[in-house]
Amino acid sequence: MPTRTPAERLDEAVDRILTGRQPAVGPELAPLVDAAALIRSALAPLPASDRFEERFASRLATRNPVAQLVDAVTDATRRELRHPARILITGAAVSSAVGVGVTVLALRRSSRRHADGHEPASR
Amino acid sequence: MTEPQRLRVSTPAASAGDPDLADVRAAQAHRPAFEVLYRRYLDRVYGYAFYQLGDHHDAEDATERTFMAALRALPSFTDEGATFRAWLFRIAHNSIANAHRHRSRRRTEPLRDDFERPAPDADPAGLVLAADEARLVRRAIAELPEDRRQVVLLRFVDGLSSREIGQVMDRSEGAARVLLHRALRDLASRIGH
Numbered sequence: 001m002p003t004r005t006p007a008e009r010l011d012e013a014v015d016r017i018l019t020g021r022q023p024a025v026g027p028e029l030a031p032l033v034d035a036a037a038l039i040r041s042a043l044a045p046l047p048a049s050d051r052f053e054e055r056f057a058s059r060l061a062t063r064n065p066v067a068q069l070v071d072a073v074t075d076a077t078r079r080e081l082r083h084p085a086r087i088l089i090t091g092a093a094v095s096s097a098v099g100v101g102v103t104v105l106a107l108r109r110s111s112r113r114h115a116d117g118h119e120p121a122s123r
Numbered sequence: 124m125t126e127p128q129r130l131r132v133s134t135p136a137a138s139a140g141d142p143d144l145a146d147v148r149a150a151q152a153h154r155p156a157f158e159v160l161y162r163r164y165l166d167r168v169y170g171y172a173f174y175q176l177g178d179h180h181d182a183e184d185a186t187e188r189t190f191m192a193a194l195r196a197l198p199s200f201t202d203e204g205a206t207f208r209a210w211l212f213r214i215a216h217n218s219i220a221n222a223h224r225h226r227s228r229r230r231t232e233p234l235r236d237d238f239e240r241p242a243p244d245a246d247p248a249g250l251v252l253a254a255d256e257a258r259l260v261r262r263a264i265a266e267l268p269e270d271r272r273q274v275v276l277l278r279f280v281d282g283l284s285s286r287e288i289g290q291v292m293d294r295s296e297g298a299a300r301v302l303l304h305r306a307l308r309d310l311a312s313r314i315g316h
Contacts, residue, residue: 007297007304011285014303018282032304035311036279041253042260043279048169052183057162060194061155 010036143207150197157194164208165190167281168215174276175219176226177265185222189215209290212281216273216291263313271306278303 006029013023013033017040025033141147143160150157168189173182192214200210264275270292277283277291289299 005300007300010304010307011300014278014307015284018279031311032307035307035314038256038260038314039264039275039279039307039310042257043170043174043264043276044257045166045280046170046173047166048183048186049179052169052186053162053165056165056187056190057158060158060161060190 141202141206144202147197147200147202147207151200154194157197160193160207160211161190164211168211170280171212171215171276172219172222174261174264174280175272176222181222181226185215185218188218188221192218205290206287208281209283209287212277212283212287212291259314260310263310266313267306267309270302271309274299274302275306275310 009025010029010032013025013029014036016023017033017036023033143163146156146159146163150160165186169182169186172185172189173179176182176185189211193211196214200207205213264272267275273292274288277288278285283291285299285303286296288294288303289296292299292302294302
């Protein structure tokens, strides 16, 4: 049976302290076990305030629509971008959409400028 | 960024006994069911944040960020490696690291003592002694190097096992044990044991 290291024996002693039992260790670990017992009593559990608990619970329960939309988009993006082929397709689709958008914008601006040029000069 | 990277530890046994798994599955299927996990871990996450940050408001803020990030990342949680609580404390660990970075301009004293509420029938002299000793221990913990302080808080405040601490801190179980051993040796010498 392999000999356990001091770190393993100390870890087991800490387990016992945390469950309220008395650890049995040799003199070399005794000061560390004493320190562990002191730490256990010094670091008392710290409950969050009831006000905070309830306020946050209600926030969790009623998430605003924008956050839900952002989450949905994030989830969908993460799912779609998991595969390289989808990244390429998504990239192509986005590039096409941007290209079409820019072209439409340019055509609209150009036709508006053209129309302005034919307006009567005097009022 | 507070969401965790996919945890690298992939020991099947690590999650085989995950007591939260059924509740995690329920929350993944129906978001409001997350409240069960929230109520179960709120105090522990808050305690971890408070003992790290030393300020109630910062601790509440870090706690809130932790649970919001956990809720967002919950669909991607798998039981292939870490337990749910190791995963959650990994998020808390990142939230607290962010809080430390963001508040560098307004330094607060770590591990304040204003949370002690003695029992009304306790012996006053004994209470003073115990409070002094606790203050000394908390001060010694606050002065530890960051990784040693973390291992002590995760072990003693949150009750995580060495395996789970390894998952939170991105180390092996053995490395987490050695870190705890060093932290306790360091603390024993600081508090005079």
